[in-house]
Amino acid sequence: MNALNIAEYTQTLGLQAKAASFLMARAPAAAKAAALRALARLLREGVEELAAANAQDLERARAAGLAEPMVDRLKLTPRVIETCAQGCEQLAAMPDIIGEIQGMQQQPSGIRVGRMRVPIGVFGMIYESRPNVTIEAASLSIKSGNAAILRGGSEAIDSNRALARLVTQALQEAGLPAHAVQLVETTDRAAVGQLIAMPQYVDVIIPRGGKGLIERISAEAKVPVIKHLDGNCHTYVDDPVDIDMAVKVADNAKTNKYSPCNASEGLLVARGVAGEFLPRIGSIYAAKGVQMRGCPEALAILRGVPGAELAEATEQDWGEEYLAPIISIKVVAGVDEAIAHINRYGSHHTDAILTRDHLHAQQFLRDVDSASCMVNASTRFADGFEYGLGAEIGISTDKFHARGPVGIEGLTSLKWVVLGEGDVRA
Amino acid sequence: MNALNIAEYTQTLGLQAKAASFLMARAPAAAKAAALRALARLLREGVEELAAANAQDLERARAAGLAEPMVDRLKLTPRVIETCAQGCEQLAAMPDIIGEIQGMQQQPSGIRVGRMRVPIGVFGMIYESRPNVTIEAASLSIKSGNAAILRGGSEAIDSNRALARLVTQALQEAGLPAHAVQLVETTDRAAVGQLIAMPQYVDVIIPRGGKGLIERISAEAKVPVIKHLDGNCHTYVDDPVDIDMAVKVADNAKTNKYSPCNASEGLLVARGVAGEFLPRIGSIYAAKGVQMRGCPEALAILRGVPGAELAEATEQDWGEEYLAPIISIKVVAGVDEAIAHINRYGSHHTDAILTRDHLHAQQFLRDVDSASCMVNASTRFADGFEYGLGAEIGISTDKFHARGPVGIEGLTSLKWVVLGEGDVRA
Structure with missing residues (x-):
């Protein structure tokens, strides 16, 4: 024609x-x-x-x-x-x-x-x-x-x-x-x-x-x-948190599958739990071959993890959708800094807080400007079938008309x- | 600057x-x-x-x-x-x-x-x-x-x-x-x-x-x-209908105010009631100085109305938003033709059926592709305050996101x- x-x-x-x-x-x-x-x-x-x-x-x-x-x-x-x-x-x-x-x-x-x-x-x-x-x-x-x-x-x-x-x-x-x-x-x-x-x-x-x-x-x-553009999703590990639960969920959010848009690309960790949490998740990521691109504070802790593939995160890393066995890691002061980071660098797709603190959970749900906001669940759940829609025509990262799955x-x-x-x- | x-x-x-x-x-x-x-x-x-x-x-x-x-x-x-x-x-x-x-x-x-x-x-x-x-x-x-x-x-x-x-x-x-x-x-x-x-x-x-x-x-x-573009709204007078009610509503839909977007610009009348309905609404419109632009069949009936200002409707009239004391009038076979006319020439804003017939009412509500579909009510009601929204930022004639008021x-x-x-x- x-x-x-x-x-x-x-x-x-x-x-x-x-x-x-x-x-x-x-x-x-x-x-x-x-x-x-x-x-x-x-x-x-x-x-x-x-x-x-x-x-x-x-x-x-x-x-x-x-x-x-x-x-x-x-x-x-x-x-x-x-x-x-x-x-x-x-x-x-x-x-x-x-x-x-x-x-x-x-x-x-x-x-x-x-x-x-x-x-x-x-x-x-x-x-x-x-x-x-x-x-x-x-x-x-x-x-x-x-x-x-x-x-x-x-x-x-x-x-x-x-x-x-x-x-x-x-x-x-x-x-x-x-x-x-x-x-x-x-x-x-x-x-x-x-x-x-x-x-x-x-x-x-x-x-x-x-x-x-x-x-x-x-x-x-x-x-x-x-339309669905980037899926730069975050998991934020709050203080206080159940460390076992946080390790399990942060592992799943990154390594369950690397290619989907709802896999976590960024891990934020509250300073108060970083010393305990990071070595544990770090050794899991190391075992699975996930490269960790951290802020200096995260790297200082992760250097003790045998076999960890580490790199210093650049400004560009915070905004990156890797779709690969790579994760950016940043230590933050707490929930305020985590929310600010997510709203600045995220793609408004899916972000999760792992916490025991009720007020932090409420604040995260309210203030994170993303299509899906989660508490104590893997970002990998952001999906029409998992949400009970029965089918999914796509995932929207816009706010107008339909949002999310x-x-x-x-x-x-x-x-x-x-x-x-x-x-x-x- | x-x-x-x-x-x-x-x-x-x-x-x-x-x-x-x-x-x-x-x-x-x-x-x-x-x-x-x-x-x-x-x-x-x-x-x-x-x-x-x-x-x-x-x-x-x-x-x-x-x-x-x-x-x-x-x-x-x-x-x-x-x-x-x-x-x-x-x-x-x-x-x-x-x-x-x-x-x-x-x-x-x-x-x-x-x-x-x-x-x-x-x-x-x-x-x-x-x-x-x-x-x-x-x-x-x-x-x-x-x-x-x-x-x-x-x-x-x-x-x-x-x-x-x-x-x-x-x-x-x-x-x-x-x-x-x-x-x-x-x-x-x-x-x-x-x-x-x-x-x-x-x-x-x-x-x-x-x-x-x-x-x-x-x-x-x-x-x-x-966005809100045209308000080419219609009132369709069905057969069977309560003629007194139809006259009252068709009058209000056109003459309550001429400038708003929810005023009716087109009047469709079922053939079975045209002989009784049109002379009555025609004399009201004539008294209020509303020009009637009719199809030949409507004009044949309206010519008997003293003082009526009549004109033959052109193809363009069916799609016109007058915002003035003018109305287009067409005699139709029934609800099917009325719906087809509205979906073809209307602006998907607000359209009403006046009827006693339950099935016709249901069909009209379902099949008219407009932001507001009404039964036995004046199109002038299409308004955020009348709908109980408490306020209105605008009226949308699109289907995506918000529709209507x-x-x-x-x-x-x-x-x-x-x-x-x-x-x-x-």
Whole structure:
């Protein structure tokens, strides 16, 4: 397609999505659940067909010399497909929140006023590699009564096409509009530029991928973006604290997995407990090969730990999202300094205090300006499934609209409903 | 100031606002209420001082040949000031929603997860002429625990400066940071361009004024905007309907006031009741001098009304926000056509159905894609005070974040709170 054709094609997708969104907004809960169950069935029945499509993507990726971890992320194994199918079934079984009416109260004038939860309309999802995101986004879109336009990575185009065919079939089986979920079939990048600049058709854009992709989309979008940039999360070990508990949680927050955005990248330790706490966590990190980049005071204590890989933390370290076996460590005077450090250097994603002090806990929860604030828990819990959302379309580090893990509710809005009996305004 | 100085000045305002926002976020409810009560007192004590400042604005406006209705909007009369003072007292008496925790539930892992309502941070308000908006915005900002940067119209700069001094004094009396509410003291337009492009300091922009201003700000802003564009509202008279009730409400929806955004600009009438309803509403509109722009079918009926000022509606009329004694009138087959018309031509602001039919009422509430959907009530009720919000910072015609009338809650966000007892992720 040339530029003109791509513009026309994307506009057509938008027009079709908008039309489908009105039908989806009034679709019965039972039809949406039926579509999700049908999709689960079709995914299981289609394992071989999907494997064949996926093989084309894998072959192309290997021929292009893609690194093996990247090729891995492309794979649509029977296990990945089964996880997708189970996700659809779980969504089907969840309560349908569309149409819920909140807080209907009579006002002094006599009118009754409340708010009704309705779908946002059309969302555009832009993502990279993993083809299972196609099913995650499609199923969340169906459950939330929205229409979706999906733009996956060009490296997964054959897998995504095969998956999108199953989605269309499931929608049709359930009597829902086929255009409720559409895949952008061209791999031309110009389509992304079009998709994020059609406020008349697209109500919100959700990018998932590397920081570069997300920054570019945020800068260029003409519609609202639910975006997730850095996850520079902190664990603060307060004084007083149960040292055993603090060691266990600080270990988990860093080493449970290094790549997720909710892994802790910074460890702050109250001066009063640093002498006891740091050698213990230090020897665990040393054993697991985690490099510790500390302030001078932390390093002075950690130098006694056998095998510790130590470095002096620079100003840049405090703001860094390592996504690797590295952690920055700073000794602080107490909760005030910890909160100030987090609000200055953190990315407003997830931060935890480990403490026995009730007032410190309350202060931390109130004053830390992050999407998730935790007491005595691992930052690794910041996740839609762990929070009971049943599904997660992404994690927002913005404060506007949805914040933190975004589930079905983040894809809805509340409109006002007014019931009168012929009431007029004085 | 030159461009460089304005950039520096606006950055300083932003930096000060951000610092103040952290202090405001943890300010006790009692301190915020005390500041609002102090502001009410200072406004009443300052009536003469404010009149003197306002006189300078009025003199300048008249010298510049401003039309008298525009000059009227600038006036800071004792009555306007008393209304502002009462508004502050009402806000002081309202419950404080900051810190509220919602839905704390234990998850399968053992952690308890809920959401805490917190201020957004810093909002920028850009508005025209009426200086009382300075007090409305300042008081809402104080109550909601945010910091605000206010940019009023240059024609009201002396009044706004005098009002802002009182706000600062009230904040200081209550022990709150003086920078929690700042007025942009320069009338240079470049300051607006700066204000809407500082995502590091400003979390949301709220423009209030003409459509031109709002479109320009939306197009250029680098931060989220709570915006209100058109109010092309509809009243649909269904079949079956109580004709007396329909006449009363359709009259009020159009003629109660012509200038507000929630006045009905379009009247849709079901064919089955048009013969009975249209002559009755037509004679009322005729008596009040409201021009009726109808479809051929409506005009055929209305031609029998003595004194009716009639015109044929063009395609453009269906999408028009008149804000004047003009109404478009269309005869439709029934509720399906009415909903389709509203979703196509309306501005997603406020639309009402007048009906006795329960299923039609439910269908209208569900399928009309507007911020406010009403049954048997005048569209004029779409207002923060009428909805029980206690105050209104604006009306949003967007779906993202706040929708419809925006009160204190629209200036807050919900962050996640996680309480554990040393929980770690498996």
